[in-house]
Amino acid sequence: MHFVIMGCGRVGSSLALTVEQRGHSVAVVDQNADAFRRLGPTFAGRRVTGVGFDHDTLVEAGIHEAGAFAAVSSGDNSNILAARVAREKFDVENVVARIYDPGRAEVYERLGIPTIATVRWTADQVLRRLVPEGAVSEFRDASGRVVLVETPVHDAWVGRPLSALEAAAGVRVAYVTRLGQGVVPVRGMAYQEDDIVHVVVADERVAAAAAVLAAAPEEGA
Structure with a gap:
């Protein structure tokens, strides 16, 4: 399967490397070309510099062949917009967006975009370790x-x-x-x-x- 990942921060780069290790092809999109350094020299996938919801950028990343799209940049608005473009314009079957605001996450879930509410999840994990x-x-x-x-x-x-x-x-x-x-x-x-x-x-x-x-x-x- 071909994966397109928007955002090459710690989550995006880790996800890209994991997916590639499992035998899938990967393209990572980020506005900052320096962010691709997180992928390391062994990463064989595509590095695409651009905005993750831009049509031409997504095409360059292979969105037409993608079976999965993950929007995991640091911006809620960018993530949800990119996820909707991937789902509604390019018909990508498996789409997920990282959202920091749990209230927004609920709204977007109702729109059919699976989301990960980062703050709430992180708080749960921290509490799990502090109060076993x-x-x-x-x-x-x-x-x-x-x-x-x-x-x-x-x-x-x-x-x-x-x-x-x-x-x-x-x-x-x-x-x-x-x-x-x-x-x-x-x-x-x-x-x-x-x-x-x-x-x-x-x-x-x-x-x-x-x-x-x-x-x-x-x-x-």
Whole structure:
């Protein structure tokens, strides 16, 4: 597959090198030719100096052959504009834009442009390392309203159906890591000792849900 990447900062250059190592062809677009130094001397892809949403620049980067386009420059407006041009004008199937403002990310998701809300994601990762106990965020939707978290479960829940955990905590169990393997829940599946439970929950309910599951179930739960 041919990839076009707009932005040769730390994210763009790392992405380009990773994609190339996996056997794909890559073109990197950046307004600053000096930025291409981040790619190193072994990078075999195209280095295209120009604006990432400019028609001629994208054509030079091989946008007509591209199966994927990533807009990861430092500007929200540039990223979303470039992503929309790639999707709507050149019909690139796989498009993603990095967005710093999570509020904007939600809007653009509704327009059909997948986004990575950088600030929110980074904050989650930092918090995960600073506060290793309790619920740990693993994924957050672009709006920031829904999260996938790994949450501790009290041993007293062992043998209880996962549906009981869901009802008590107001969550949906997305999957369970059991003996090192991810397992998608099926009807009647029970929580077992040493299971790692990953739940989907509204952002504002993470703490409350984690508190319920970290405690022994109430009588009758």
